[in-house]
Amino acid sequence: MNEVAAISRTSHVNIVSLLDYCFEGSKRALIYEFMPNGSLEKFIFDASTPKNDHHNLGWETLDQISLGIARGLEYLHRGCKMRILHFDIKPRNILLSEKFTPKISDFGLAKICNTNESIVSMLGARGTAGYIAPKVFSRNFGKVSHKSDVYSYGMMLLEMVGGRRNIDIAAENTSEIYFPHWIYQRLEHGEELRLQSVTNEEDKVRVRKMIIVILWCIQTDPSNRPAMKEVIDMLEGSVDSLQIPPKPYLSSPPKSPTNSSTTLVSIQ
Structure with missing residues (x-):
């Protein structure tokens, strides 16, 4: 019912449409x-798909998918009558149309708040391990807001x-276990990123x-993270106008089971 309440308020090309629902006894x-x-x-990274097969989509398509998701989130944060914080943005919750238009789905953990409400009161951390912003685990990292979805x-x-x-956890080189740390180091030192299927200058950009x-x-x-409107502007703009961000606190979190699952944990 939380999902019905949230998604029924939306109408956007990058938000999945809820056609109907059933809530009758045990039938949900x-x-x-x-x-x-x-x-x-x-x-x-589906195990049944050949390694790096996602790049068969092409970098232009991946770029458009990332932009579409950003537009959907910006709509949830600023385009609705009520601000909707999703709290579970991850690849599994992004559905793709026949033409690979991305649509945000699964609003089961979403929180609806007033558009002028920037800080959200929560009793627990919502989301999936590996995608949850640090601040939802420790108040030392800041208050919970729409910037959680940005993270x-x-x-x-x-x-x-x-x-x-x-x-x-299967990476041979321990420095490659935590990908954000590895990729920041290479960007910082101007090294090749060694990503698959980057074959021309346009893709490199x-x-x-x-x-x-x-x-x-x-x-x-959180104050260093851009709002989704700024993310859209960066994705649509020139790479030459972008500044390298400060180095975030990047370290490998404790190892956990490889399957990702939605969690709702209490904050003491």
Whole structure:
């Protein structure tokens, strides 16, 4: 019912449409519009898909997918009558149309608040391990706000670029276990990113732009993260106008099971 309450307030090309629902006794169902390409997750790191197969989409398509998701989030944060914070942005919750138009889905953890309400009161941390902003675990990192979705978006975009999970416990080199740390080091030193299927200068520009946006989005201090409107401006603008962000607090979090699951944990 939380999802019905949230999604029924939306109407946007990058938000999935809820056609109907059933809430009768033990019969519970949400009926979305049909999305023939399924979730973004399978194009990134589905075990049944050949390694790096997601890049068969092409960097231009991945760029447009990232921009579409950003527009959907900006609409949720600023375009609705009530501000909607999603709190569970991840590849599994992004559905793709026949033409690979991305649509944000799964509003089960969403929180609806007034548009002028910048800080949200929460009893627990909502989201999925690996995508949750640091501040939802410790108040030392700041208050919970729409910037939590910005952080999750950045972590998801990093997986889109790398074609791998951000935490890879199978990595041979320990410096490559935590992908955000590895990729920041290479960007900082001007080294090649060694990403698959980057074959021309146009793709290199797209990838560099996406990575700079990512590193702004995953800043530990929420005040350093851009709003989604700024993210859109950066993605649509020139890479030459973008500044390298401050180095966020990047370190490998404790190893956890490889399957990602939605969590709702209490904050003491």
